[in-house]
Amino acid sequence: MQPLKRYLIFALVLIVLSVYGYKRMAARIEARPVITHHEKLRLRNDAYARHVAASEELTQNKVYANLAEVEQSAGKKQLVEVKEKRGFKVDKLTHSVYFLVPQAYAVLKDIGHEFNRRTQGKHFFTVTSLLRTDEQQRKLTRSNRNASPNTSTHSFGTSFDISYWRFDGVKQQNEKLQKVLEEVLADFQEEKKVFVVKERQSTCFHVTVRPE
Ligand SMILES: [Zn+2]
DSSP states (O other): OOOOHHHHHHHHHHHHHHHHHHHHHHHHHHSSSSTTTTTTOOOOOOOOHHHHHHHHHHTOOOOOOOOHHHHHHHTTTTTEEEOOOOTTEEEESSBBSSEEOHHHHHHHHHHHHHHHTEEEEEEEOOEOOOBHHHHHHHHHHHHTTOOSOOOOOOGGGGGEEEEEEEEETSSSSSSHHHHHHHHHHHHHHHSSEEEEEETTTTTEEEEOEEEO
16 A cells, blocks of 8 residues: 555544544533532522411411420320431430421421432431420520520421531531432422521521421
8 A cells, every 4th residue: 555545544544533532522521411610509598487487387386385295295196206217317306305296207207218319328317406395495595596585496396407517427518418418408398398497507407397
C-alpha cells in the first residue's frame, strides 16, 4: 500500500472513531439528571399556625395536661405507644413520652419505611421528641427559651421531631442521608400528609400529621 493511501485510511478511521465517541458522550450527558446547586429544595417550612390548626382538627382540640391523662387515653386507644420500627429509632426521651395519636404513628412508620427503602435498607434516623404534656412543656420552657409554652403541637400527640443531625445513631452531619430524609419529607408534604418545620435550635424537623 502506498504511504498516502495508508495515511488516508488511518485518518478516516480516526474520524469515524471520534464521531462515534462524541455521540456516546453526548448521549451519556443527556441521560444524566441535571442536579445543580441552584436546584430549589422542595421541602418547605409550613407556618406553625398550620401545625396547630391541623392538630386541633385531628384531635378535636384534645391537649394532654399530664401523664394521668395520657394513660387514660392510651387505655381507650386514642393514643398508641411508639416503638422503634424499620428506618427509625426513638431517642431516650426526657421531656416527652412514647405516645402519639394513631394517625401520627402510622405516618411516622411510613416515613421510616420509605427512608429505609431509599437507603437500600441500610440506614435509620432518630426520633427525638413525641407527645409532650403541658406539664412537661412548662418544665422544658424553663430550661429552654425556644420552647414556647402555649403553642406546642407536641401536647396534642400529633407531632414528632426527627433529628437531621443524627443518622445511624451518630451525632454529626451527614449530608447524604439528610438529603434523603428531606426528599422523603418533601414527598409526604406534597401528598398533604404532613406539615414540616425545620427547628435549627434543636437540629430537627418538627413534623405534624394532617387530617385526611
Ligand atoms: Zn417539635
